[in-house]
Amino acid sequence: MLIHFEDIETEVLPGFRGGEGQYIRKCFSDENCKIMEGKLEPGSSIGMHTHTEDYEVIYVITGNGTIVNEDSREVIKTGSVSYCAPGKTHTVINDGNDDLIFFAVFPKTAK
């Protein structure tokens, strides 16, 4: 089925997970996963957090930024794909000059 993000309410989340600025997202959710379109304006970030009950795969639609993991810093740009495996920790930072817009899938891990 198509996920029609244009019909999903936009959430504006200030200081998301302790980050700077605000995280703007549209989120589909069911028993298997969450599917999201996310936006961070320049200077905004998602704070460092650990994926305890799911994992995350990000595809960068447009913009530039940095993903900090436990053991590395990744420069991301249009077309970058970042994978935060179950139990891993990361943050997403828009340290660029344009909006950072990304598509993300959060599959739930088996209980």
Add this chain to the structure above:
Amino acid sequence: MLIHFEDIETEVLPGFRGGEGQYIRKCFSDENCKIMEGKLEPGSSIGMHTHTEDYEVIYVITGNGTIVNEDSREVIKTGSVSYCAPGKTHTVINDGNDDLIFFAVFPKTAK
């Protein structure tokens, strides 16, 4: 971690799952999921198949096409998101005039 598709071998799969033409992909895989960049040239398709041990979330990077599900036909274009839930059946068809390029995540379902 970043998935560097440019370092992953390109697979060219004729008649993939009974489809027309060939399916061209780069695929990362681990114990949790597959993460893929796929390309269908005009006239190519992935044949109808059922997701028995995983599910699939597609983000269309560029191009136009059609996804046929058990009970619907979906027109897809740049930015479209299609979700094939566990146990569901679908096909992906490039019936457009340009390459259809998409990003897809295939989370494994719990055994």
